[in-house]
């Protein structure tokens with residue numbers, strides 16, 4: 001049985017989560033200077049054509065309804081931590097106390113599958129949320145199905161074409177974002193509908209390509225039943241970090257924190273860093289949860305979330 005002895009450094013984000021601002025509204029002052037590099041370079045991303053117009057299924061509100069409701073709104077924020085998104089979570093229950101979330105993305109490129117990383121998580125029974133892009137899922141279908149079938153993992157939506165989520169055509173790292181609410185809808189709905197149709201799976205969380213969104217796009221996503229989830233710790237700098245840098249970044253994880261790293265770069269040093277860091281974090285008494293265990297169900301953006 002692990003004890004919490006010697007975990008005095010683990011209080012940081014608990015205080016952050018307890019600030020007066022409502023937890024589903026982002027306290028921008030708490031994030032400080034974010035490391036700039038979030039995503040692996042994938043030149044094909046910016047060249048990708050828009051997704052075909054997704055047909056709303058029973059689990060999504062109609063496209064035209066969303067366009068009517070949000071199409072005239074003007075965003076006032078663009079970046080990593082917009083309102084109506086989560087970068088941390090409250091740690092005020094016995095389940096969430098001393099808990100943190102590991103999230104690993106599979107971006108749009110077909111560069112591969114980090115088997116070593118996934119195997120370590122399985123061996124050590126470390127739960128995680130995996131954000132999967134539709135193009136990755138379709139080019140790694142057997143891997144996707146194996147991950148989806150594993151109760152250790154929860155699958156999140158990492159977009160249809162892996163585009164930054166903008167209602168006005170903003171870009172990030174040279175990757176063009178969606179241009180309007182209709183394209184935001186399609187970026188979310190394409191992968192959602194693919195998962196729903198093929199696997200009867202309805203993702204509850206969305207991470208945009210490059211983890212950039214504006215504060216209207218986050219409301220659209222929320223109205224579609226998917227919270228936008230960003231991060232508080234950039235674990236592998238777009239899978240470019242050395243093993244030691246990954247290790248050091250993982251050690252920054254605190255209760256209430258959400259860590260971002262990647263599992264689509266088997267040639268990276270992410271797995272090596274994770275292998276070193278996990279035993280340290282476990283020894284500190286940190287418990288790992290999937291996002292669905294610590295975040296509330298979405299509601300209309302006009303309403304507070306339901307826990």
Ligand SMILES: [Zn+2]
Nearest residue numbers: 105107209210
């Ligand atoms: Zn990505």
